[in-house]
Amino acid sequence: MNGHSSNENWMIYGANGYTGRLAARVAKSLDLEPVLAGRNAAQIAPLAHELGFASRIFSLADPAIVARNLDGVAAVLHCAGPFSATSKPMLAGCVRARTHYLDITGEIAVFEDVHSRSDEFRRAGIVVMPGVGFDVVPSDCLAAMLKRELPSATHLKLAFKSRYGKLSPGTTKTMVKGLPEGGKIRKDGRIVKVPAAWKVETIAFTAQAPATAVTIPWGDVSTAFYSTGIPNVEVFLGASEAQIKQLKMPGLARWLVGLAPVQAFVKAQIAKRVTGPNDEERARDEMYLYGEASDAAGNKVVLRLRTPEGYSLTAESAVTATLRVLEGRLAAGAYTPSMAFGAEFVLGLTGVRLSR
Numbered sequence: 001m002n003g004h005s006s007n008e009n010w011m012i013y014g015a016n017g018y019t020g021r022l023a024a025r026v027a028k029s030l031d032l033e034p035v036l037a038g039r040n041a042a043q044i045a046p047l048a049h050e051l052g053f054a055s056r057i058f059s060l061a062d063p064a065i066v067a068r069n070l071d072g073v074a075a076v077l078h079c080a081g082p083f084s085a086t087s088k089p090m091l092a093g094c095v096r097a098r099t100h101y102l103d104i105t106g107e108i109a110v111f112e113d114v115h116s117r118s119d120e121f122r123r124a125g126i127v128v129m130p131g132v133g134f135d136v137v138p139s140d141c142l143a144a145m146l147k148r149e150l151p152s153a154t155h156l157k158l159a160f161k162s163r164y165g166k167l168s169p170g171t172t173k174t175m176v177k178g179l180p181e182g183g184k185i186r187k188d189g190r191i192v193k194v195p196a197a198w199k200v201e202t203i204a205f206t207a208q209a210p211a212t213a214v215t216i217p218w219g220d221v222s223t224a225f226y227s228t229g230i231p232n233v234e235v236f237l238g239a240s241e242a243q244i245k246q247l248k249m250p251g252l253a254r255w256l257v258g259l260a261p262v263q264a265f266v267k268a269q270i271a272k273r274v275t276g277p278n279d280e281e282r283a284r285d286e287m288y289l290y291g292e293a294s295d296a297a298g299n300k301v302v303l304r305l306r307t308p309e310g311y312s313l314t315a316e317s318a319v320t321a322t323l324r325v326l327e328g329r330l331a332a333g334a335y336t337p338s339m340a341f342g343a344e345f346v347l348g349l350t351g352v353r354l355s356r
Contacts, residue, residue: 015047143223
């Protein structure tokens with residue numbers, strides 16, 4: 001594969017979104033010059049002007065138009081979710097244009113689609129790496145560290161919680177979209193559906209402060225298997241009793257939330273009312289991650305990570321991963337972050353600490 005340098009043309013698509021803006025500002029702080037892109041000219045153009053970046057306006061409706069707008073672009077950092085709707089048309093454009101693809105999804109369906117198509121991406125000569133944000137960089141790297149310490153591991157438990165936990169509009173919309181689908185775990189190598197909030201456990205996110213956590217259908221249910229080969233994976237989110245009660249929504253209510261008009265209404269309300277954490281809120285928040293690997297003989301290894309707030313970490317890790325891909329050292333194909341850059345990748349990000 002041809003090598004690329006970090007000063008080559010690369011793009012942040014969805015730069016007008018909450019996380020896209022953060023990534024654009026990280027790029028500016030590093031004296032990088034990505035092209036800012038999206039379908040909303042009224043928001044993209046002023047941001048590009050403010051940061052001194054070039055901009056392109058296009059939707060993802062037609063892969064041929066996407067490919068045309070990716071002409072000469074070495075890599076795209078895709079930040080416009082929900083990725084279950086946007087990743088396929090962007091990937092189609094990337095395959096045509098021979099442009100590397102990275103995104104910040106946490107959606108299982110996207111990871112499964114990408115990893116099932118690795119041969120296609122190899123033939124196209126492109127690197128495809130979904131989940132280069134908080135979904136799933138810290139937990140994916142933690143999984144790889146655990147597998148290295150316990151090669152015989154058959155079960156993997158990953159958990160995370162935030163200190164304060166304010167969500168962006170995009171993340172909130174993705175969660176609402178996923179509500180009707182219930183939960184997911186990996187069992188004996190296969191992803192299986194389970195009820196929402198299937199398990200509730202007390203997890204020692206720090207040795208001093210255990211907290212209640214609940215199973216969620218997080219991206220690692222997919223990615224940890226590709227990164228480690230561990231066949232049984234469960235992911236937990238630290239949550240209050242009230243939040244757990246909401247997750248255990250009755251079947252009828254879950255069905256109602258799944259109806260297209262209800263989804264549209266709820267997402268419109270989110271767009272109006274949810275702003276995401278401001279700079280000050282992000283600066284004081286932090287994330288705690290817990291990882292546990294065990295094997296059939298009863299051996300167990302526990303590792304913990306503490307990281308900056310999730311959106312701050314996402315912006316840095318996504319830009320860092322894009323620069324690494326542009327270095328041209330990876331063979332074409334589909335990757336998880338730890339497959340591409342090793343288990344230590346997360347430890348190179350600002351403010352990340354590992355403990356037992």
